[in-house]
Amino acid sequence: MTARAINNIMVVKLRTLGDILAVFPLLRALKQLYPQARLTVVADEIYHELFETNPRVDEFWGHPGSKLQKNGVRSAFKQQWDTIRNFRKRKIDLFIDLYGSLRTALWGAGAGIPIRMGFNLRGRKYFYTHKIKAACRYVVDLNLQFARVLGWQGGNNALEFFVTERDRDQAWQYLRERRWDPRRPSLVVSPGGGWPLKQWGAERFGQVARKLVRSTGCQVLITGTPQEQPLITACRDTLKGVLHIPVVGLPLRQLAAVIGQSRLYLGNDSGPKYFAEAFKIPTLICYGPTDFVNNNPNSPRHQAVFYDTPCRPCHSEKCGMSTRACLDDLSVDEVFARAVKLWELQEVPDADSPGTNTIPGQRQ
Numbered sequence: 001m002t003a004r005a006i007n008n009i010m011v012v013k014l015r016t017l018g019d020i021l022a023v024f025p026l027l028r029a030l031k032q033l034y035p036q037a038r039l040t041v042v043a044d045e046i047y048h049e050l051f052e053t054n055p056r057v058d059e060f061w062g063h064p065g066s067k068l069q070k071n072g073v074r075s076a077f078k079q080q081w082d083t084i085r086n087f088r089k090r091k092i093d094l095f096i097d098l099y100g101s102l103r104t105a106l107w108g109a110g111a112g113i114p115i116r117m118g119f120n121l122r123g124r125k126y127f128y129t130h131k132i133k134a135a136c137r138y139v140v141d142l143n144l145q146f147a148r149v150l151g152w153q154g155g156n157n158a159l160e161f162f163v164t165e166r167d168r169d170q171a172w173q174y175l176r177e178r179r180w181d182p183r184r185p186s187l188v189v190s191p192g193g194g195w196p197l198k199q200w201g202a203e204r205f206g207q208v209a210r211k212l213v214r215s216t217g218c219q220v221l222i223t224g225t226p227q228e229q230p231l232i233t234a235c236r237d238t239l240k241g242v243l244h245i246p247v248v249g250l251p252l253r254q255l256a257a258v259i260g261q262s263r264l265y266l267g268n269d270s271g272p273k274y275f276a277e278a279f280k281i282p283t284l285i286c287y288g289p290t291d292f293v294n295n296n297p298n299s300p301r302h303q304a305v306f307y308d309t310p311c312r313p314c315h316s317e318k319c320g321m322s323t324r325a326c327l328d329d330l331s332v333d334e335v336f337a338r339a340v341k342l343w344e345l346q347e348v349p350d351a352d353s354p355g356t357n358t359i360p361g362q363r364q
Helices: 017-021 024-033 045-052 067-071 073-090 102-110 139-149 165-176 202-216 226-237 252-260 273-278 332-343
Strands: 008-012 038-044 059-063 094-097 115-119 130-132 186-190 219-224 244-248 264-268 283-286 302-305
Touching: 008 024, 008 073, 008 102, 017 045, 017 273, 024 038, 024 139, 038 045, 045 059, 045 252, 073 102, 094 102, 102 115, 130 139, 165 244, 165 252, 186 202, 202 219, 202 226, 202 264, 202 332, 219 226, 219 252, 226 244, 252 273, 264 273, 264 332, 273 283, 283 332, 302 332
Parallel strands: 008 038, 008 094, 038 059, 094 115, 115 130, 186 219, 186 264, 219 244, 264 283, 283 302
Antiparallel strands: none
């Protein structure tokens, strides 16, 4: 694309969990393309632990995120100007804006970065020197288009994530304290994620899990954030008398380690599913208003299930038809049948064998 030397790269993706994890293959490709370059990632500071163990990343720059809204408009303008001055001092050669807001587009242009790449979006595109069409395709492949424009010719679009041995040990200690049996295969159920219209139903996830326990003898791990506690409770209510463990509020790398030892991941279209994909755990994802073409890899190990309606995908937080048929008409029996087929794809993981994304010896 250019003969200019690239020694300092900055990639911006402020949020959310799934969108950030979908950037990791691009980071790998950029390091393959420019192994000598310093690679800095900018994201909301709450995601710092995702990058602490990533060997592709030389520096993480934490953005204050929601704190700016609490401090008012004047503080936000000051922070914007401070950010531009900070980036200008860094002498960045290549700026890739995957977040695509007017604010982040201004960062690169205001700092005078010579090569600025972003999506061809209305308004923001004028601040970029090179633009990528925001096509409807798998988000990882869409992100890798930036590397291809720069000359990357690789074909590896696999997700990756890195946990330490300490992360894994702490996650397993958490589970063992709650009667987890490492000899039994685990089913991870994640009933939350995003806005309510994206959620198939906690009770129905519990019903599918109960059926799988009866047919496979598995144990159930119900994951979620503290804010998703009502959904976790509703799922647990359908699993009375069945071994199940709520996994709530774990640090993200420990959550990834929990998901990485499972046999199957079952949930909505939400961020933690990317952990399962990175650890090559089969996934069955219930889709409503969002599009599986964007968010699901084209792989028999990672299945999308939905009830097809003329109005989906609408990408809306409120159903315009007032029916929510795309999820409500998706039956427990249909999801269970698909889950059984996926369950048979993989042998029970060895609880004493670390995954390929475990960093041995790192106990930080």
